Amino acid sequence: MIMTSKIENQPKKLKAGERILIAAELAFAKDGFERPSLRDITAAADVNLASVSYYYGSRDGLVDAVIIRAAKRWNVARIQQLDRCLSEAGGAPVAVEKIVACVVDPILDEAKESEDGGGYLGSLLGRSMTDPSSRMPDEVGAVYAEVMRRFDEALTRSAPHLERREIFWRLFFGVGAMLRIFTQGDLLNPASGGRSGEPDWEWIRCQLIRFVTGGIEAKSTK
Template sequence: MSLQHFSTKDRILHAAEELFAQQGFASTSLRQVTSRADVNIAAVNYHFGSKDNLVNEVFRRRMDDMSAERLKALRLAVDSHPGELEPILAAFVEPALAMAQDRHGGGAFIRVIARAYAESNDSLRKFLSDQYGHVLREFAKALSGCLPGLGKEALYWRLDFLSGALTYAMADFGLIKRPSGVSEATHRTRAAKALIRFAAAGFKADEP
């Protein structure tokens, strides 16, 4: 579907997401975004006000839903499987992998996330911490209940490692590619199970 089928705001967000994925945040100008979206600069200023706000909204429109799905799955995991580690990890991993497979820009957004890790953008990092830090804290609290002997610092290190491994898995540029004849859903399920087992072993490891 061409961008012309979307609202002006959505066309700007689609264009920005694609360009941020390809070029990064610093190298993408608002003029490039307006050219890709086929709108004028006034439309960007009207809907977003600034480039920083545009960057934030590119994240918000996908991460709000993903965060809500994660927290919903986390509550279910804690209620249905108290004290079990892997259901909590599944609640963190599976919604993200599902979002990565979204045909309407999910793959591009994963590259945008990778850019956020790679580029030094203090404004974006503050926005992500302010908006979504509570999600990580909720998972840390639930994980801590399963790992009473693990210190807070080690727990947060391991949650960071899981986030990095998940981003890599979502980007699908590692050694494991989807085999021909295997559906995306099946491939995603296999990836999630493998990552959850891997992460569980890491969280359970003794502190050095």
């Protein structure tokens, strides 16, 4: 018989490899790359423990896969948004503020839309760049290099007062400022400073972009 085996193939039923990836991404973002055990992850994904070895070879392989997937997703979105800005400007330099937005928006958007409101997925980025256990896989290093090259190119035109290495470091600092939103646990929740009911993503975004833009536009140390 044909129909008996699987009743339906609705979106709920992904293959084990995918389900692991999704569960692992959430677990790593929440608790770091070290703490979640494969038993935790596979239980959440509702797959067998051995599937991790089958699909990713080892736990480290799974960590790499999660990082690669997220990094590509973010960096593709960054370059797309930058290209859009560049074509809109039609040859003229793009405002620094807009370039900064291209760097941070893909991350903030994803965090904003994350249903648990905590920006777990955004915090994954923070961890993937800060955790000692996350050795940057070569595959994703190349993607970052390309992104860096593109933004360096754009800022060379939009912030001509800066030296080359200053552009690099100030972008670097800007990313650090953004990561801080995610890596400080329960700061987006109420009771921090003001009694804001829920994290006001748009306000924070404005604040971040203005801060980073101000930092980049600050005068050179030449």
